[in-house]
Amino acid sequence: MHRRLKPEDLVAAIYEEEGFYEVERKEEGILGASSRIILSDGRRELAVNILDEDALMIHGAIHDALLQAEKLKEKYSGVAIAIPRRFKRAVDEGVLSMHDLGLIVYDMMGAEEVVPPKFAERIEAMEDSGAAIEEKLVNIEEIVKIRSDIGRILRILEELEARLDRLERAQRSLEIRMNRIEQRSSRVEVKVRETPRIRDQARSGSKKLPSYLVDNPWIDILSRRE
Amino acid sequence: MSEEYKREHVFGIDYGTSDFKYGPIALGETPEVVENRGYFVDKDSLMSKLMDVRREVVVGKELPLFLESRKSLAERMVYPMRNGVIEKDDWRAWRVVEELTKYALNSFAPTNEEFDGFYLVASISMVAPRYMYEKLFEIFKKMNYEKTLVKAATIIPQPLAVAIAHKIPTCVVVESGHGNSQICPISMYPIRDAVLALNRGGSSANILMAEILKDAGYGDLAKEESLVRRVKEELGLLPRDLDSAIDYAKANPEKVHARLKIPGTRIVVDLGEHSWTRFLVGEYVFDPNHEIFQSYFTRGMPKPSDIKIGDTFFYGMMDMAEAIIESVEKCPIELQPHLYSKILLSGGNFSWKVPEGLKGVAVTSDLKLTSMLHEKGIENVEVKITEEPRFSVWRGCIVYGYAVPVDYEWNWNRMEGWLYLA
Numbered sequence: 001m002h003r004r005l006k007p008e009d010l011v012a013a014i015y016e017e018e019g020f021y022e023v024e025r026k027e028e029g030i031l032g033a034s035s036r037i038i039l040s041d042g043r044r045e046l047a048v049n050i051l052d053e054d055a056l057m058i059h060g061a062i063h064d065a066l067l068q069a070e071k072l073k074e075k076y077s078g079v080a081i082a083i084p085r086r087f088k089r090a091v092d093e094g095v096l097s098m099h100d101l102g103l104i105v106y107d108m109m110g111a112e113e114v115v116p117p118k119f120a121e122r123i124e125a126m127e128d129s130g131a132a133i134e135e136k137l138v139n140i141e142e143i144v145k146i147r148s149d150i151g152r153i154l155r156i157l158e159e160l161e162a163r164l165d166r167l168e169r170a171q172r173s174l175e176i177r178m179n180r181i182e183q184r185s186s187r188v189e190v191k192v193r194e195t196p197r198i199r200d201q202a203r204s205g206s207k208k209l210p211s212y213l214v215d216n217p218w219i220d221i222l223s224r225r226e
Numbered sequence: 227m228s229e230e231y232k233r234e235h236v237f238g239i240d241y242g243t244s245d246f247k248y249g250p251i252a253l254g255e256t257p258e259v260v261e262n263r264g265y266f267v268d269k270d271s272l273m274s275k276l277m278d279v280r281r282e283v284v285v286g287k288e289l290p291l292f293l294e295s296r297k298s299l300a301e302r303m304v305y306p307m308r309n310g311v312i313e314k315d316d317w318r319a320w321r322v323v324e325e326l327t328k329y330a331l332n333s334f335a336p337t338n339e340e341f342d343g344f345y346l347v348a349s350i351s352m353v354a355p356r357y358m359y360e361k362l363f364e365i366f367k368k369m370n371y372e373k374t375l376v377k378a379a380t381i382i383p384q385p386l387a388v389a390i391a392h393k394i395p396t397c398v399v400v401e402s403g404h405g406n407s408q409i410c411p412i413s414m415y416p417i418r419d420a421v422l423a424l425n426r427g428g429s430s431a432n433i434l435m436a437e438i439l440k441d442a443g444y445g446d447l448a449k450e451e452s453l454v455r456r457v458k459e460e461l462g463l464l465p466r467d468l469d470s471a472i473d474y475a476k477a478n479p480e481k482v483h484a485r486l487k488i489p490g491t492r493i494v495v496d497l498g499e500h501s502w503t504r505f506l507v508g509e510y511v512f513d514p515n516h517e518i519f520q521s522y523f524t525r526g527m528p529k530p531s532d533i534k535i536g537d538t539f540f541y542g543m544m545d546m547a548e549a550i551i552e553s554v555e556k557c558p559i560e561l562q563p564h565l566y567s568k569i570l571l572s573g574g575n576f577s578w579k580v581p582e583g584l585k586g587v588a589v590t591s592d593l594k595l596t597s598m599l600h601e602k603g604i605e606n607v608e609v610k611i612t613e614e615p616r617f618s619v620w621r622g623c624i625v626y627g628y629a630v631p632v633d634y635e636w637n638w639n640r641m642e643g644w645l646y647l648a
Contacts, residue, residue: 210255210621212255212393212622212624212625213628216393216625217393217395218389218393218626218629219625219628221395221414222625222626222630223629223630225634225642226633226634
């Protein structure tokens with residue numbers, strides 16, 4: 001069974017190859033966007049404001065999204081917005097590039113980075129402080145651990161999905177068997193009703209029946225075989 | 227498929243050692259009978275070319291028309307069920323079985339459109355191994371290649387069919403055929419674990435009869451199997467007690483004197499002073515352990531040996547009563563008295579005559595076995611020879627097919643039920 005991927009998953013997937021992994025996801029209460037994901041490669045953090053089709057139906061939604069994204073630049077190394085592919089023309093790529101904002105378009109098939117976000121070298125300031133480096137190293141270790149945990153969780157999830165698949169198949173097969181048994185039990189009921197007729201016929205000494213069939217106790221015994 | 231349809235289209239086949247009995251329920255009391263044999267036609271022979279014979283095997287009533295020389299008879303005539311068991315790779319025997327089955331079904335297949343195949347109940351030896359069941363089902367399936375002849379099929383052991391035909395649900399069936407004898411206790415179902423087989427049957431008595439004929443000066447006739455069988459059936463006797471019978475015969479030679487004219491020939495068999503040996507023939511089937519038989523063994527007559535055919539062990543020298551006791555004692559103790567109280571003897575090997583002047587000295591099989599069991603301390607025994615033993619297996623097949631419900635499907639563990647083939 002395959003679950004349908006969300007826009008957040010599609011967007012996160014294109015940065016995975018560059019060593020980014022998802023560290024935060026917000027799907028409610030985001031100003032100027034439907035949801036937001038924060039990606040990190042251990043050194044830099046990228047915030048992506050994602051707008052879905054409903055959000056873009058509101059007048060001025062694109063402008064609002066860009067303004068809100070601009071504000072995020074203070075907090076994150078890079079910022080991008082993601083919009084459905086069919087709204088791509090509504091955004092001027094040159095303007096976004098000028099303001100160091102990235103643009104991602106997505107549809108059912110996947111996501112595509114149209115304008116790469118420009119990352120600010122914010123970490124340079126911290127390099128002077130040895131304590132800060134140490135803290136950063138600790139953070140990196142934690143992040144590496146978290147990444148391996150996430151990898152492990154993903155593997156478990158895949159296994160669970162496979163198990164679920166098997167269970168669903170087993171359930172379907174059980175349903176088929178149950179249906180068969182139900183049909184069979186109805187046939188058994190029919191047989192139970194018919195059996196006395198066989199016995200009666202054999203007992204009645206009907207002229208049609210040969211002598212070895214008449215009053216033969218085996219008729220009763222064999223007609224009960226089930 | 228309805229019970230009604232099945233009851234009208236039950237078809238029984240008894241693959242007997244000598245005869246092949248077949249027919250639908252509509253035949254009533256007696257089935258059709260042909261010899262259980264097939265003749266492999268020499269397609270290069272002038273006769274087969276003249277008669278435009280295209281078949282490889284000929285079976286059934288027209289078989290004698292295709293016979294050639296006596297030499298080719300031995301090479302080309304196949305009796306597939308002589309021992310009740312067909313070897314897995316004996317393709318000639320299986321070909322004959324296939325041809326006989328087709329012959330039987332085609333003889334009675336209705337031509338109306340409503341006909342959707344017979345409910346076929348076949349009966350084979352109790353000692354038939356599982357591969358025989360598989361092979362037979364394969365053959366039944368083949369029957370439907372050209373048109374549907376077999377809707378569903380089942381296979382039952384012959385002793386069960388005998389018990390069914392005689393309306394006895396709990397009994398011991400002793401089936402003595404051409405090559406061997408089988409003892410099968412039955413209590414609603416055949417008790418397979420208690421089945422016991424003897425490597426002695428009609429052919430053993432024939433061998434002894436041939437030796438007696440040689441001793442009496444008929445060495446040339448002793449080579450003709452059918453004649454030996456005939457002499458055995460006409461002159462052979464079953465003694466109540468062998469020693470007393472021999473004493474009686476020697477004291478009263480005129481009463482025991484045996485003479486047989488073979489109708490339609492000039493042959494007359496007169497055992498003369500060897501007439502006392504008539505008692506040996508019947509005794510040998512029931513108990514070959516008497517010291518008198520040793521002289522025959524030492525002169526080269528083959529001693530019935532212990533052999534294994536398929537999964538079954540066949541005892542050579544065990545006497546009939548001992549075999550019954552051993553078989554019954556494999557059943558639950560509570561059941562044993564019921565089994566002894568109904569012992570059914572089936573098969574031509576139990577048809578021993580008692581001439582008028584020899585009553586008391588010679589006996590029938592039921593009396594002989596009762597006496598043997600009494601000697602071994604078994605009381606309350608009732609032994610009965612089956613009525614019309616020739617047809618009882620076929621009749622049992624018909625009853626089985628008539629009564630077993632259509633939805634009781636074949637199961638390899640219990641070896642029962644209908645296997646649907648169409």
